[in-house]
Amino acid sequence: MSESTLNLTLKIWRQKNATDAGAFVTYKLDGVSTDSSFLEMLDLLNLQLIEQGEVPVAFDHDCREGICGACSMVINGRPHGPERGTTCQLHMRAFRNGDTIVIEPWRAKSFPVIKDLVVNRSSFDRIISAGGFVSVNTGAAQDANCIPVPKPDADEAFDAAACIGCGACVAACKNASAMLFVAAKVSHLAMLPQGRVEREARVLKMVAQMDEEGFGACSNTGACSAECPKNIGLQHIARLNREYQRASLLTGK
Amino acid sequence: MASSTRETGPFDARIPEAPLGEMWTTYKSTCKLVSPANKRNLDVIVIGTGLAGASAAATLGELGYNVKTFCFQDSPRRAHSIAAQGGINAAKNYQNDGDSVYRLFYETIKGGDYRAREANVHRLAEVSTSIIDQCVAQGVPFAREYGGMLDNRSFGGTQVQRTFYARGQTGQQLLLGAYSALSRQVASGRVTQYSRHELLDIVIVDGKARGIIARDLVSGAIERHSAHAVVLCSGGYGNVFFLSTNAMGSNVTAIWKAHKRGAWFGNPCFTQIHPTCIPVHGEHQSKLTLMSESLRNDGRIWVPKAKGDKRKPRDIPEAERDYYLERRYPAFGNLVPRDVASRAAKERCDAGYGVGSTAMAVYLDFADAIKRLGQADISAKYGNLFEMYEKISGENPYKTPMQIYPAIHYTMGGLWVSYELQTTVRGLFAAGEANFSDHGANRLGASALMQGLADGYFVLPYTLGNYLADDIRTGKIDTNLPEFAEAERAATERISQVMGIDGPTPVDKFHRELGKVMWDQCGMARNSAGLDKAISDIRGIREEFWKKARIPGDANELNVELEKALRIADFMELAELMCIDARHREESCGGHFREEFQTEEGEALRNDADFSYVAAWQYGGPDEKPVLHKEPLTFNNIKVQARSYK
Numbered sequence: 001m002s003e004s005t006l007n008l009t010l011k012i013w014r015q016k017n018a019t020d021a022g023a024f025v026t027y028k029l030d031g032v033s034t035d036s037s038f039l040e041m042l043d044l045l046n047l048q049l050i051e052q053g054e055v056p057v058a059f060d061h062d063c064r065e066g067i068c069g070a071c072s073m074v075i076n077g078r079p080h081g082p083e084r085g086t087t088c089q090l091h092m093r094a095f096r097n098g099d100t101i102v103i104e105p106w107r108a109k110s111f112p113v114i115k116d117l118v119v120n121r122s123s124f125d126r127i128i129s130a131g132g133f134v135s136v137n138t139g140a141a142q143d144a145n146c147i148p149v150p151k152p153d154a155d156e157a158f159d160a161a162a163c164i165g166c167g168a169c170v171a172a173c174k175n176a177s178a179m180l181f182v183a184a185k186v187s188h189l190a191m192l193p194q195g196r197v198e199r200e201a202r203v204l205k206m207v208a209q210m211d212e213e214g215f216g217a218c219s220n221t222g223a224c225s226a227e228c229p230k231n232i233g234l235q236h237i238a239r240l241n242r243e244y245q246r247a248s249l250l251t252g253k
Numbered sequence: 254m255a256s257s258t259r260e261t262g263p264f265d266a267r268i269p270e271a272p273l274g275e276m277w278t279t280y281k282s283t284c285k286l287v288s289p290a291n292k293r294n295l296d297v298i299v300i301g302t303g304l305a306g307a308s309a310a311a312t313l314g315e316l317g318y319n320v321k322t323f324c325f326q327d328s329p330r331r332a333h334s335i336a337a338q339g340g341i342n343a344a345k346n347y348q349n350d351g352d353s354v355y356r357l358f359y360e361t362i363k364g365g366d367y368r369a370r371e372a373n374v375h376r377l378a379e380v381s382t383s384i385i386d387q388c389v390a391q392g393v394p395f396a397r398e399y400g401g402m403l404d405n406r407s408f409g410g411t412q413v414q415r416t417f418y419a420r421g422q423t424g425q426q427l428l429l430g431a432y433s434a435l436s437r438q439v440a441s442g443r444v445t446q447y448s449r450h451e452l453l454d455i456v457i458v459d460g461k462a463r464g465i466i467a468r469d470l471v472s473g474a475i476e477r478h479s480a481h482a483v484v485l486c487s488g489g490y491g492n493v494f495f496l497s498t499n500a501m502g503s504n505v506t507a508i509w510k511a512h513k514r515g516a517w518f519g520n521p522c523f524t525q526i527h528p529t530c531i532p533v534h535g536e537h538q539s540k541l542t543l544m545s546e547s548l549r550n551d552g553r554i555w556v557p558k559a560k561g562d563k564r565k566p567r568d569i570p571e572a573e574r575d576y577y578l579e580r581r582y583p584a585f586g587n588l589v590p591r592d593v594a595s596r597a598a599k600e601r602c603d604a605g606y607g608v609g610s611t612a613m614a615v616y617l618d619f620a621d622a623i624k625r626l627g628q629a630d631i632s633a634k635y636g637n638l639f640e641m642y643e644k645i646s647g648e649n650p651y652k653t654p655m656q657i658y659p660a661i662h663y664t665m666g667g668l669w670v671s672y673e674l675q676t677t678v679r680g681l682f683a684a685g686e687a688n689f690s691d692h693g694a695n696r697l698g699a700s701a702l703m704q705g706l707a708d709g710y711f712v713l714p715y716t717l718g719n720y721l722a723d724d725i726r727t728g729k730i731d732t733n734l735p736e737f738a739e740a741e742r743a744a745t746e747r748i749s750q751v752m753g754i755d756g757p758t759p760v761d762k763f764h765r766e767l768g769k770v771m772w773d774q775c776g777m778a779r780n781s782a783g784l785d786k787a788i789s790d791i792r793g794i795r796e797e798f799w800k801k802a803r804i805p806g807d808a809n810e811l812n813v814e815l816e817k818a819l820r821i822a823d824f825m826e827l828a829e830l831m832c833i834d835a836r837h838r839e840e841s842c843g844g845h846f847r848e849e850f851q852t853e854e855g856e857a858l859r860n861d862a863d864f865s866y867v868a869a870w871q872y873g874g875p876d877e878k879p880v881l882h883k884e885p886l887t888f889n890n891i892k893v894q895a896r897s898y899k
Contacts (some may be wrong), residue, residue, distance in 0.1 A: 050759040062500040129440040131435035138312040141390035148401030158394040
């Protein structure tokens with residue numbers, strides 16, 4: 001933990017509200033500790049802005065432990081910045097003294113900007129509501145060990161279930177496709193016996209909702225997976241496609 | 254019979270008249286029910302969408318009630334339950350190692366240092382097994398063995414393996430399970446979800462909670478929502494310390510407003526300091542990061558035997574290391590409960606044996622475990638935690654020991670609730686970390702997730718029905734009632750007041766100052782002089798805040814500084830109550846360590862003769878003293894003794 005400080009130039013997207021046109025504003029920020037996190041760097045900027053009587057930069061964040069999925073910034077052209085992981089887990093030791101850092105919100109029609117770096121991701125909630133669940137009422141469950149699951153399947157399901165719903169996959173995609181997000185949930189439940197009862201309905205409804213929300217199509221570029229802070233792999237998109245095809249054939253929809 | 258002393262009125266804990274093991278069954282068999290046709294006409298508001306809130310809302314929706322849920326995050330899936338790492342306890346005894354409902358009950362009471370209510374804790378242990386069944390049925394990908402059966406691990410304060418886990422992301426997976434159940438109800442129309450909304454006040458009509466005032470955080474609009482009952486699942490208040498493992502937005506506002514509207518506050522000073530967090534590094538630090546307690550299964554905690562030893566940890570030979578937990582507590586070793594482990598770390602650091610640049614850290618070393626099990630095995634168990642540690646600290650814990658130090662993590666205190674999870678305000682319920690009920694003065698690891706889901710999936714659906722059964726003829730609650738207008742006016746006035754301060758200082762600075770006072774005087778160790786000083790310091794900070802804070806922007810837009818200011822204003826009021834509670838409890842128990850009350854060996858000295866009660870505080874009014882009520886704790890099914898982990 002050897003600490004030094006950085007002097008930085010920040011170019012940050014400022015947009016008052018959803019209808020405002022928005023623009024980049026440049027700020028100088030000195031004395032940033034390399035031990036601080038990226039968001040702590042923005043905290044520092046905001047403290048200075050408030051002291052100068054300006055309106056601080058709004059950004060989404062909450063747990064700051066890389067798990068809630070709230071933080072969502074495109075940093076120097078990459079969702080969550082130069083390292084694998086979430087924005088909140090990015091630390092300033094990844095930057096050099098004198099760097100210029102460009103910070104933007106997620107860019108996608110289905111994630112409209114609310115203010116500055118804050119976007120509306122409720123489309124993701126609606127996709128999950130369309131079918132991203134097992135229909136089991138509380139109290140209706142049998143003993144947990146009555147459903148043995150082979151460990152490799154459980155592990156693969158977990159890998160998909162690790163998705164934090166941050167939306168970096170959409171922000172990374174030139175088509176603003178949400179395929180990796182949808183695939184993660186479809187794949188998680190398709191790998192488990194609990195999820196198989198509703199597999200056809202689930203995949204058809206979730207994909208239909210994804211389309212309705214205006215997300216783009218998948219062209220298998222793989223930027224989503226490359227930028228995913230939780231390493232969700234492209235094999236889950238392949239599984240989604242298989243599930244979709246299978247469901248279409250079986251149901252004729 | 255557990256209920257030898259029963260009080261009447263709002264303070265009646267309403268413990269069923271039955272032997273301990275039959276109380277919950279008796280309650281379920283005799284409580285009032287609401288028919289499906291009537292459920293459709295009853296509205297319930299749930300505040301917070303963490304494990305307690307999401308599971309309650311989903312289950313109430315399944316049952317047929319009209320449910321509205323509110324969260325300040327942009328999606329219910331982001332509630333802070335998501336950050337819980339290690340696991341969830343359940344008395345399944347799948348490992349055949351001697352576990353049982355009674356043992357989980359016993360260990361939870363003992364772990365809580367005999368300051369929790371027997372009846373609630375036993376019910377928690379009973380329903381724990383159903384939670385695992387429910388979550389597995391939802392598709393929660395718990396860790397499994399090669400035979401396909403569920404795997405378990407050990408956690409602090411226990412000698413059996415009863416903790417179910419999903420790598421180091423158990424909270425995430427359980428919350429996503431509850432969120433998926435909630436989403437299903439949203440799709441069915443039984444639940445309406447309001448994201449980016451914050452509760453500003455509770456509306457009380459004729460002594461009953463009948464709705465809330467909320468602020469749409471995007472537009473700034475103030476809204477009225479009515480219901481037949483309000484359930485607070487808004488989590489804990491650890492952020493009163495500024496630096497904690499809580500999420501940045503976690504706050505006390507919902508339960509504090511409830512307190513000011515008549516709900517008594519139980520044991521506010523009982524806070525949990527988690528022993529294994531990444532140490533504080535600098536003045537601009539915004540939060541502390543927890544390293545799961547599960548790491549203590551394989552990691553060994555030590556400091557150098559020599560004071561101020563500045564050698565690199567790997568250069569310090571085995572004989573010159575002090576594995577102080579193994580030395581002091583041979584029976585439990587590194588797996589002593591959290592309060593014990595935290596205090597032991599503080600003791601070593603205060604005595605000058607701390608490590609790292611600030612000397613306020615101890616080592617958590619995996620070298621032996623890696624030697625014994627191999628790096629691959631350790632990585633499979635804790636990979637994501639090791640990665641997170643390296644991201645934050647810049648050091649590789651496979652090669653060099655982690656540095657850890659205790660941090661504020663959880664609040665056992667919360668709104669006082671009866672056995673039915675009802676507060677002293679009728680129709681106002683509190684579940685999960687927001688209530689005080691199950692963990693006494695110290696919570697065992699992997700029990701918070703258990704309690705949140707027990708309350709939401711299995712307890713509230715019965716107890717709320719019992720309450721609502723009397724409301725089937727009430728009809729829709731009108732939001733034009735004068736009580737709604739009054740609450741809205743109070744909320745709007747509070748906002749104008751805050752926006753009108755017009756000082757030079759960002760609100761975070763007051764929060765940071767408040768946190769420092771609380772950590773120094775009402776943290777891991779407390780004493781009467783320090784607490785007296787804290788109370789006057791807090792008043793000073795509060796005065797300064799109302800004169801000097803600066804909140805830029807307007808109230809009718811997304812305004813993060815306004816959100817923070819409103820929360821901090823409540824934290825500053827709560828802080829005083831916490832210190833008053835800590836000051837009055839002249840004993841050491843669990844996370845509450847009063848320096849005046851300790852054994853010669855420095856262990857906590859409980860005083861059962863005078864303090865075996867729940868302190869429930871009634872709001873006295875602005876700048877008035879709160880009124881103390883005592884709910885005596887009686888233990889008829891467990892022998893109360895000095896807690897020993899030696």
